[in-house]
Amino acid sequence: MVIDAHQHFWDPARADYPWMMAPELAPIRRAFGPADLAPLLQANGIDASIVVQCRSSLAETEEFLATAHATPSVIGVVGWADLTDAALGDALDRLRTLPGGAKLVGIRHQVHDEADPEWLLRTEVQRGLAEIFARDLAYDFLVRTRELPAAIATAKAFPQARFVLDHAAKPPIAAGGSAEWSERIAQLAACDNVWCKVSGLATEAKWDDWDAERLFPYLRHVANCFGEDRLIFGSDWPVCLLAGSYSEIKSALEACLAKLGPSVREKAFGVNAKAAYRLAG
Template sequence: MSRAIDAHQHFWDPSRADYPWMAGDALAPIRRPFGPTDLAPLLAENGLGASILVQTRSSLDETREFLRIAHDTPFVAGVVGWVDLTDASVGSTIDRLRELPGGEKLVGARHQVHDEADPTWIDRGDVRRGLESIFAHDLTYDLLVRTRELPATIATVRAFPEARFVLDHAAKPPIATGFDQYWADRIAELATCGNVWCKVSGLATEAVWTDWDAERLQPYVAHVARCFGADRLIFGSDWPVCLLAGEYREIKQALERCLTQLDPEIGDKAFGPNAVAAYRLRL
């Protein structure tokens, strides 16, 4: 397990940048700086040897900073950054990012699609042109969507059958309000596209933060496992967002239990090999 991977974690500093999604009293516990020195002991204590650092705001400055951090932080195996998909020169932007220290660790891109007013944003023509540049540079695209955006997401994924997509947080099922069959059906439809991996991450914070456990998460993990299979599930902690619902160890152990109860092979592959394949990591 020394090179097991946490494929979804973040760093931020609200004293230095604006994070619109972090407003409100409920998020006050995580509205403080989190950096590599905070995560390093948690990875070591939980048998994880590497991580993927994922964007948190629509900012090229953040992407540049994350690449610098990756350059200076051996355990950061890859960065999923942000670029403006609607910018006609996004390909040149990616080229410049790759020239920076840490640029070789740029493995993917992401945008907070579920925060767009238009539920079909991901399927717009200008966004598709941006995705073409992402895939021309052999990057993976992380899909940060909820149930509302899944129909447009399915259409987009089908338009790029040779590309690599990763669905973040299993599209955030509404666990707190009960199992949603519409979500489940759209997940099954998306999974028929063989070029999509699914992150088993961010589930505890979709449940009631003070009333969840592995058993509560199990139906959702079991469903994505049935849909995506052993080769396309990826573990991610979603730290430090996950701290709203529990400590790092609690989150990791709950998801590990859910995965290994289904099949030990599923757990083994989700904690490393599948992330390597999805992001083409060089460990």
């Protein structure tokens, strides 16, 4: 099974997406749903996908579970829930009773938008993470270089849990890279309970001036750090459309992974996602 482990659905006419208000994001400020994604998956040889939260909303998570229930190609949902809520456990249990609830595989929060770089280490957040892991769900890190120390400490605090790093912590590709990012990625990868999504890289480069060759050093670094068993492909569609088409993004990442060896490419396009999220089938 070939899996796109990171894609989104949204409709700005029905809900607010504060992060989408920047003028340069106007091209993707419209509705994107399963009917838009289906032909892209078919054209690019993708069998299934995992839909990932876009806003801090339990209602969105419920909608994604309903969508997954009605859409066989959506095999997992990484939703949102309030980690600081003392009743988080009850909320997660309720989500699992809904149609599509069995497809809830993880939880995510936009940590890089929090003012506090150590937000993950707050007592109430750590308590919430414990509730997530008690239900055998994964947690997706949405962080940049600034928040990586807190992510490292969190991964060490829950050695039996499963974490997935989104977008390789968004390396500053357009700015020419960062030694700090490289060093912290290596430190996080030393925690063997963390997988890394090679997603969203093109949109961290200059949108109108990138190619696979320019992405490759960053992908090679995370591959060297995480190894072939902990790299996961994700398109980050439709955010990726800011930099290129679904096919262009997939082809560039596939070319980079193939340069690292056939087993690296094969595992990143399915096997590793199934392990990280404990997907059935």
